Amino acid sequence: MIVVMRIDSDEEQRDGVVRRIESLGLRGEIVHGEQRKVIAVLGQVYPELRDELATLDGVDQVLRISRPYKLASREVRERDTVVELPYGVSIGSGRPVVMAGPCAIESEEQLRETAARVRQSGAHILRGGAFKPRTSPYSFHGLGLEALEMLQRAGREFGMPVITELLSERDVDVVAEHSDVLQIGTRNMQNFVLLSEAGKTGKPVMLKRGLSATIEEWLLSAEYILTQGNPDVILCERGVRTFETQTRNTLDLNAVALVKRLSHLPVIVDPSHGTGHWYLVGPMATAGLAVGADGLMIEVHPDPDRALSDGAQSLTPEHFDELMQEASALGNAVGRPLAERPAVAVQGGAR
Numbered sequence: 001m002i003v004v005m006r007i008d009s010d011e012e013q014r015d016g017v018v019r020r021i022e023s024l025g026l027r028g029e030i031v032h033g034e035q036r037k038v039i040a041v042l043g044q045v046y047p048e049l050r051d052e053l054a055t056l057d058g059v060d061q062v063l064r065i066s067r068p069y070k071l072a073s074r075e076v077r078e079r080d081t082v083v084e085l086p087y088g089v090s091i092g093s094g095r096p097v098v099m100a101g102p103c104a105i106e107s108e109e110q111l112r113e114t115a116a117r118v119r120q121s122g123a124h125i126l127r128g129g130a131f132k133p134r135t136s137p138y139s140f141h142g143l144g145l146e147a148l149e150m151l152q153r154a155g156r157e158f159g160m161p162v163i164t165e166l167l168s169e170r171d172v173d174v175v176a177e178h179s180d181v182l183q184i185g186t187r188n189m190q191n192f193v194l195l196s197e198a199g200k201t202g203k204p205v206m207l208k209r210g211l212s213a214t215i216e217e218w219l220l221s222a223e224y225i226l227t228q229g230n231p232d233v234i235l236c237e238r239g240v241r242t243f244e245t246q247t248r249n250t251l252d253l254n255a256v257a258l259v260k261r262l263s264h265l266p267v268i269v270d271p272s273h274g275t276g277h278w279y280l281v282g283p284m285a286t287a288g289l290a291v292g293a294d295g296l297m298i299e300v301h302p303d304p305d306r307a308l309s310d311g312a313q314s315l316t317p318e319h320f321d322e323l324m325q326e327a328s329a330l331g332n333a334v335g336r337p338l339a340e341r342p343a344v345a346v347q348g349g350a351r
Contacts, residue, residue, distance in 0.1 A: 001041040002076055003028075003053050006060045013058030014039065020056060024049070029070075029227075031077050036060070038077070040070050042227065067262070069219040071226035072233070077264045083204050083232045085161040085180050089124050091204075091234055092266030095339040096331060097295040099163055099268070100320060101127040104309035105147035113302050115154045117317035122324045124339060125181070126151070126160040127297060129309065131167045148178040155180070163206060169197050176201040186210050186238060186273075189221050199228030206234040206268065211241045215255055219263055235259060235267045236297060237288075239274035248276020248313065251284050257291045266294035272313045278304065281315060282323045286330045298323065 003017055014030060017039055021028035026043035041049070050062045067073040082092040091097055100123040105111050115126050130147035143150075148164065155162035163181035166172060167188065175182060181204045188194055189210035198205045205225050209218045218235065225233050237256055239249025251274030256267050269288030271281045285296050301307045301314040315323065324338075331337045 001045045002063050003039040004060045005037045005058050007036050009058030017056050040076050069223045072219045072222045072263045074264050081264045087159050089161050092294050097124040097339045099125040099127045099297040100300050102301050103299045104129040106308050108150050111150050111154050115158045119158045121321040126155050126162045130164050152178040172197045176203050192224050195224035199225035199230040204232035206236050208236040208238050233265050235265050238270035253291050256293050260292050268295045269293040270297040272299040276313050
């Protein structure tokens with residue numbers, strides 16, 4: 001249920017509506033629209049509540065929301081959410097951005113070389129895994145805090161916001177301290193405690209779709225973050241598990257177009273995990289942009305054959321440069337050119 005306030009309503013009237021909602025054991029969340037303010041009513045509502053709220057001062061109308069996810073729905077907010085990051089980078093502004101970097105941070109040298117190359121090719125955000133969720137307990141699980149510190153230094157050196165995956169509630173504070181965006185991976189999409197804790201940091205959160213999650217389940221998971229008062233949620237389609245064995249996952253580009261219709265949240269496409277093969281990353285990346293994605297997340301490694309994680313789906317810097325040229329051309333062709341890179345002074349370069 002949403003309460004639509006009159007255009008001439010004042011703050012005191014809006015606060016009065018929120019107080020009334022909260023007195024009933026519900027929660028009122030004010031959503032700022034372009035012309036007027038809307039108050040989302042969160043919780044188990046009863047039929048008579050609509051008539052009760054409609055009589056309050058400043059209320060224009062009270063509407064039922066048909067979607068089970070409230071704050072993520074376009075019924076509550078028509079205007080697209082734009083997530084603002086350091087160095088002037090925006091996600092959801094209509095100009096796609098590219099996140100690029102190694103699946104796992106292996107060393108300072110590897111990270112700096114990759115960061116220098118992807119930034120030179122036009123990437124906007126530096127990605128790198130410090131904590132890696134792996135199917136096998138014997139695989140490389142990341143360098144932890146040491147990698148977080150490397151990532152933060154590289155972001156500052158090359159003038160790029162950074163993103164890394166958050167695996168556990170115990171790491172929320174340290175990851176939030178070092179990263180500009182917290183990534184929630186596919187295996188944690190329905191770790192509701194972790195989602196809530198990530199939302200409480202106030203940092204932007206990128207939520208990857210679960211291996212077998214429906215779109216509704218995905219958006220309901222985003223709701224856990226939004227209900228913490230954190231509006232900066234980014235969705236990431238990274239492929240779902242199907243019967244097909246020729247690719248790592250099946251990249252669901254239907255989901256991108258559909259979610260853009262159902263929700264105001266920005267949507268990123270990860271063709272690296274979506275395909276599992278470096279030679280499919282380029283075609284599916286440009287396809288993602290063509291259907292309306294707000295950006296791409298691409299794995300890049302200076303020597304994929306020796307990568308400690310996901311080398312088969314990682315692009316070399318040379319292949320990434322080719323992809324950026326193709327993505328730029330495609331963006332221009334469909335009227336959604338890639339975002340400009342901020343003009344910042346870069347301290348040094350790759351070793």
